[in-house]
Amino acid sequence: MLAKHPKSLLVIVAEAALEKNLVRDVKAAGAQSWTVYDVRAVGREGEREGAWEADRTIEMKVICDEAVADHIAEQVLANYAANFSVAMHFASVTVLRPERY
Numbered sequence: 001m002l003a004k005h006p007k008s009l010l011v012i013v014a015e016a017a018l019e020k021n022l023v024r025d026v027k028a029a030g031a032q033s034w035t036v037y038d039v040r041a042v043g044r045e046g047e048r049e050g051a052w053e054a055d056r057t058i059e060m061k062v063i064c065d066e067a068v069a070d071h072i073a074e075q076v077l078a079n080y081a082a083n084f085s086v087a088m089h090f091a092s093v094t095v096l097r098p099e100r101y
Contacts, residue, residue, distance in 0.1 A: 011090075012072075
């Protein structure tokens with residue numbers, strides 16, 4: 001039987017201009033790995049098609065312990081949400097190699 005371990009998945013959808021700051025913040029919070037994608041998005045602020053640099057959107061996925069995910073989300077809300085388009089959600093996930101997260 002596989003040894004499965006619970007973790008939290010934090011998904012951050014934000015303006016691409018925040019990518020470097022988000023990576024820095026995620027590292028500082030203690031997350032060991034993350035994935036960043038270029039995406040297209042529509043939300044309350046309007047549609048972001050990615051047609052030019054300032055119109056790009058990213059999705060960052062971070063799998064980590066729940067406390068780390070909560071800390072990252074709190075930092076994103078406090079530092080960026082008032083001035084940038086940011087959406088976040090959490091999900092419970094199960095991983096096979098917990099030392100990677």
